[in-house]
Amino acid sequence: MSELCEVGSAQKCFGGVLKQFSHHSEVLHCTMTFSIYFPKQATKESVPVLYYLSDIGCDHLTAAKETGAQRFCTEHGIAMVFPDTGPRNTPMHDEGSNQQLLEGATFVANATHEDWSMHFNMFSYLTEELPALIESSFDVTSAKSIMGHGMGGHGALVCALKRPELYASVSALAPICNPSDVAVGKRVFAQYFGEDDKAAWHQWDPVHLVQGYIGPELPILIDQGSDDLFYKTKQLRPDALVRASATNPLISVVLRVQDGYEHSHFFVQTFMDDHIMLHANTLVPPPDDDDDGDDEDQGDRGEGGSD
Template identity: 45%
Template sequence: MELISATKSFGGWLKRYKHRSEALHCEMIFAIYLPPAAEEKSVPLLWWLSGLTCTDENFMQKAGAQRIAAELGIAIVCPDTSPRGTDLPGEHDRYDFGSGAGFYINATESPWNRHYHMYDYVTGELPALLEAHFPLNGKAAISGHSMGGHGALICALKNPGRYTSVSAFAPICNPSQCPWGESAFSGYLGKDQTNWREWDACELVKSRGSNLALMVDQGDADNFYQDGQLRPEALQAACKEAEVPLTLRMQPGYDHSYFFIASFIDDHLRYHAHHLRSA
């Protein structure tokens, strides 16, 4: 593991590392914010999964999360959003498939199935690496935005007991029923839509329920929401059917940008801090 950069922020350190991923068969970069408390003791961890076209840097630079994370004593890790440097045919042709668009699933279709195992990376390989190298106390929460909100939801739903809490900003709630998801799932998982259900939060809620309450913020001026890409109402209906608690907050006037995330990230950090303390 190679340290790329270290930047002091609110008494803690924002660090970027490069490492060889065996799950993805390529070099990967992740960012981690360690609060001041991490210099004296082990701290809990919030996973942040970013959206389409993002890298490990977007959230750390734009969300304004470090101040509250420092106050609360929470570390934050931001993985990248797809394998990098693989240069598969057509991998860089679209913003919603291939590079920057791993969807946090395990691809089964060639040629994507050699590298595109982002689910294994964020739930298996990277957690083990972090545990071995950083002062973390084993307690973790998870959140994300858009494609990363979808990733946060499915990671929590597929791993009961792994996370103390889960939240999402404008998540792709029902990818098997929206253009982004239909396109990505067809490419990564094949045409048989029964194979898509294990990677769709709405289907997972209906088939498995949830040991966690779900928290979602959605801006009503979000053009992707208005175009039917996000479908929070489908998640709301699935949670009602499965009797899973869901807090869906429609935020008037907010769009899909990081201005939206920065406006409400404090709420989410305090929400997760409460559950991390109680675990």
């Protein structure tokens, strides 16, 4: 197990605290950085963990800054992990021709092409290495859920569809649902798996994964903005996921097309409370004792001297 190094300064937020850590990843063979938000409840008890996978172009802090998630994490007593979107500063990043492909557009998958398989194993990182590190390093429970936005929405779907036993719940905002058949996915998958191995591509494509899914019943909440340019140009294809999942009674997709919203974090922050509440309902057991001594929490976000 690699060692965690706290980077940047911890920042108090909604009564809890946001911290950033870097560590050596054994499956990605590079240094990785993530943020983790501990709600104020974490000072008194173990809390479950919600993983948030960010979209193309983000880093480990972007969503913590721009989605307002921490407000609702403290409301429900959930920790939130914001991983970086992919490996950075690997030897692959030194090859100019791949720059466009690499700039924050790391799909959650385990690459098989020899050029990529050393560093591009975000699926193993997110489903195995990172949770093991989180659970051994902090006072959190093993209960976890996963959500994501855009490229990270694809990642959340892939993680839950391939490892449903790990997650209490899954949801996504404007996810890339059918990467093996859209431009950005084709470009990346051709590199990760080779141009011709479409069977390998389909192992990382939610539209294909839902059709072959065997596991516990899996409800999936998806919010999608109707004015999202990537949606309108059919790069995201939640409708294809809905159609494909209709063939599998184990999967139920609730797709909410939100009128007039586009793809940015303005869309995400608008619906973040719904998603966190959904995950809280599966992650946080209802109170079963008579400990309702919450009065002391009141001052945690509003106290202060008055002069």
